Amino acid sequence: MFSVVVMLVSLSSLVAGQHNQGAQVGATQPVMRKELSLGVAESVELIKAKLTEKGFNIFTTVDHAKNAAGVELELRPTTVIIFGNPNVGTKLMQCAQEYAIDLPQKVLVYEDADGKVWAVINSQVALGAKHGASGCQALVEKVNGKLGKLLQSF
Numbered sequence: 001m002f003s004v005v006v007m008l009v010s011l012s013s014l015v016a017g018q019h020n021q022g023a024q025v026g027a028t029q030p031v032m033r034k035e036l037s038l039g040v041a042e043s044v045e046l047i048k049a050k051l052t053e054k055g056f057n058i059f060t061t062v063d064h065a066k067n068a069a070g071v072e073l074e075l076r077p078t079t080v081i082i083f084g085n086p087n088v089g090t091k092l093m094q095c096a097q098e099y100a101i102d103l104p105q106k107v108l109v110y111e112d113a114d115g116k117v118w119a120v121i122n123s124q125v126a127l128g129a130k131h132g133a134s135g136c137q138a139l140v141e142k143v144n145g146k147l148g149k150l151l152q153s154f
Helices: 001-015 041-054 064-069 086-095 097-102 124-130 134-152
Strands: 031-036 057-062 078-084 105-111 119-121
Touching: 001 097, 031 064, 031 134, 041 057, 041 078, 041 119, 057 064, 064 078, 078 086, 086 097, 086 134, 097 124, 119 134, 124 134
Parallel strands: none
Antiparallel strands: 031 119, 057 078, 078 105, 105 119
């Protein structure tokens, strides 16, 4: 019973949006995040430029706040950039085909309730564990490291 309570408290902290993890994550953290100094719109443009510069394909950008306004709902600025590199993504899917549900990669840029702007990327270590990609742990860790460095460049 105690472990269930601890797990629920941990999950509620995660759901509450606590941001003290920083950009470095361990195997237990589902995402990597970094606080940004620009607003959401400016950050999205900067991140798209950096992704293009690094050779990633940008597939689309989803402005969730704009979509919410379209149905007369309010949402703080929240944008997802969907990007990837088929050479890397294909290798992840060859290792664990269900990885495809989390590809292409995504970076979320949003403004929190305190007005801080964050960039968030999924931890590949967490996704690798989620999809049972134990046969390619070195690749998963390499991709995670590269995405972590990319996040730090934003």
